[in-house]
Amino acid sequence: MKAKSVSIKDINRNQIYKLLRQNESLSKQDIAYQLQLSLPTVTQNLNLLLEQNLIANTGTIGNTGGRKARAYSCVSNAKAAIGLDITRHQITIVAVDLSGNVIQIKRKNEPFERTDEYFRLLGMMVQETVKDLELEPSKILGVGIAVPGLITEDHQTVFYGKILDFTGETLRQFAKYIPYPSILINDANAAGISEMWVRPEMTNAFYISLSTNIGGAVYIDKQVYTGENQKSGEIGHITIVPDGFPCYCGQMGCLEAYCSASLLADAGNGSLEIFFNQVKEGKADKLKIWDQYLWYLSIAINNIRMLFDCDIILGGYVGAFMDEYIDTLKKLVSLRNTFEHRADFLLTCNYKTEAIAAGAALPFIKEFIDQI
Ligand SMILES: [Zn+2]
Structure with a gap:
């Protein structure tokens, strides 16, 4: 009793x-x-x-x-968690308070390397962030490390890491110089966690990360559905064009080969911002590229809607520019839809830049709040 x-x-x-x-x-x-x-x-x-x-x-x-x-x-800053977003050329670090607010953000241009020096740098960035926050180390709940790879269920090992060529890399290495509880987390899953966090009323959703690589995450009953083998939601590798363009994964015709942010950035002298400015100016060749991008994306979105019948959130580098074009995309999507005439289930992301890093930190916040 x-x-x-x-x-x-x-x-x-x-x-x-x-x-x-x-x-x-x-x-x-x-x-x-x-x-x-x-x-x-x-x-x-x-x-x-x-x-x-x-x-x-x-x-x-x-x-x-x-x-x-x-x-x-x-007291929002009674505790904090730290999130890292590791990409090929950059490290983003954020601190998140108990309200889920990003209270600190820093970026460093640093190419990813599987070296002790690199992992030591991660440790230093974490220590610096804690120092800048003026928080006692005991108030740091943990550090989430988001990477563009598939992670084992225990958050310890990268079991598919072709993007950074780091298959087999372990949390033990990543967190070697981080004196806090740490986890590895898939980048798209992390970004989706951020988007779900700011929409507490949302129960189910599919998050698409439209960045250099395309990722996805399925949320069912507010939880990431990782699949039987931690490979769910990999929307970047659905076949969008049978035997189409080659994908880095070795297959042909994957969505990634048609909707990677690099295709747009390459057309804008390496910058997405330049590309979208040129689209706004009505440059015909850029408009054509953008129309084609949206057209392929609409196929993927329709397929997701048919499978999951839930809201779909567009994030990543391209998602951050999507507000202005969402109506065009909604039209393209609704034209494909068998059951609906409107595509109001399509949403743009709330976080424009730090979704992945914040989402890597949020599981520590949620865990803490749940046990209060
Ligand atoms: Zn592929």
């Missing part, structure tokens, strides 16, 4: 904390009313949360005619 009463207490405390997260500040009475808990229960749990510095008294809330009630709020 004792165990049971403890667990109910834990549930109450967790509910109180989560309610406070959703509100700027609340009084004890507000909390008791909204959660249908007794005032002593609320008081007891608020005191526990205050002791742990997870919440604070933040002034008073006016009651009409009555005494002013004390207000409680969450």
